[in-house]
Amino acid sequence: MSETVLRAGAPARPALALAGAEPPAVRLTRVSKWFDDGGRRRTVLDDISLTLGRGEFLCVLGASGCGKSTLLNLVADLDRPSAGVIEVPGGRRAALMFQDHALFPWLTAGRNVELALRLRGVPRRERPEEARRLLDLVRLKDAYGRRVHELSGGMRQRVALARALAQDADVLLMDEPFAALDAITRDVLHEELTRIWSENRLSVVFVTHNVREAVRLGQRVVLLSSRPGRVVREWTARPGTSEAALTDRVTEALREEIRRHGRR
Numbered sequence: 462m463s464e465t466v467l468r469a470g471a472p473a474r475p476a477l478a479l480a481g482a483e484p485p486a487v488r489l490t491r492v493s494k495w496f497d498d499g500g501r502r503r504t505v506l507d508d509i510s511l512t513l514g515r516g517e518f519l520c521v522l523g524a525s526g527c528g529k530s531t532l533l534n535l536v537a538d539l540d541r542p543s544a545g546v547i548e549v550p551g552g553r554r555a556a557l558m559f560q561d562h563a564l565f566p567w568l569t570a571g572r573n574v575e576l577a578l579r580l581r582g583v584p585r586r587e588r589p590e591e592a593r594r595l596l597d598l599v600r601l602k603d604a605y606g607r608r609v610h611e612l613s614g615g616m617r618q619r620v621a622l623a624r625a626l627a628q629d630a631d632v633l634l635m636d637e638p639f640a641a642l643d644a645i646t647r648d649v650l651h652e653e654l655t656r657i658w659s660e661n662r663l664s665v666v667f668v669t670h671n672v673r674e675a676v677r678l679g680q681r682v683v684l685l686s687s688r689p690g691r692v693v694r695e696w697t698a699r700p701g702t703s704e705a706a707l708t709d710r711v712t713e714a715l716r717e718e719i720r721r722h723g724r725r
């Protein structure tokens with residue numbers, strides 16, 4: 462049975478009917494978010510309509526401060542939109558993976574993953590085996606009994622990925638998860654993530670300000686403008702598209718966006 466979670470902002474707008482084809486993993490309809498800035502309304506996200514298909518890998522690209530984390534927080538239900546509707550038709554929560562691993566450093570990798578399993582309601586006796594399976598998935602089985610503070614940055618992000626997967630959510634939201642890693646470790650994790658995504662048919666929203674990363678990972682890349690954040694461009698990777706050529710085009714569009722923002 463499928464359930465649609467509706468998170469409407471105020472003023473609420475009607476959700477689109479889900480007609481015919483398989484419902485998307487996430488649908489944002491005219492979503493805006495503003496904050497109160499000393500009595501003045503400051504709009505961070507403006508009228509964003511976006512759909513994440515089931516099994517799709519979507520990258521959201523934008524300059525620092527354009528509202529990428531705000532957008533993910535709304536989809537993760539950590540905050541409410543000021544206007545518009547967010548639908549998660551699978552009904553299960555989305556799992557969020559942060560830039561900073563946000564693990565408990567004094568606990569072992571295994572215990573960190575088991576905590577997420579506990580929150581999901583997995584019985585205690587099943588947790589160790591499931592945690593080992595998830596750590597194996599991110600190629601970290603041997604780290605089960607090691608404390609997080611003993612692990613490298615790349616290993617910590619792998620544990621954070623295992624913990625996000627432990628939530629068994631329909632949608633995986635990734636907020637610049639590899640930004641603090643060196644280029645080689647990041648490349649390895651890109652490959653691992655692509656493998657895990659394709660083997661597990663995950664629906665992913667991956668946020669980054671790194672064009673190469675977005676083009677490399679995303680089936681679709683959406684560019685957000687700054688102040689306010691709006692969807693300004695979108696690219697779909699097609700078989701045969703040269704990654705380098707697409708990177709050049711997207712880089713040019715991002716530069717143009719940053720220049721335009723600077724002139725305002």
Ligand SMILES: Nc1ncnc2c1ncn2[C@@H]1O[C@H](COP(=O)(O)OP(=O)(O)OP(=O)(O)O)[C@@H](O)[C@H]1O
Pocket residue numbers: 496497505523524525526527528529530531532670
């Ligand atoms: N709770 C809040 N109250 C007020 N302003 C906020 C709040 N959360 C975010 N903002 C503002 O919204 C804007 C967008 O922030 P956000 O963190 O979403 O950007 P970002 O694109 O994720 O940036 P970065 O790439 O640096 O992580 C910023 O100007 C920020 O100060």
Ligand SMILES: [Mg+2]
Pocket residue numbers: 529530531636
């Ligand atoms: Mg951010």
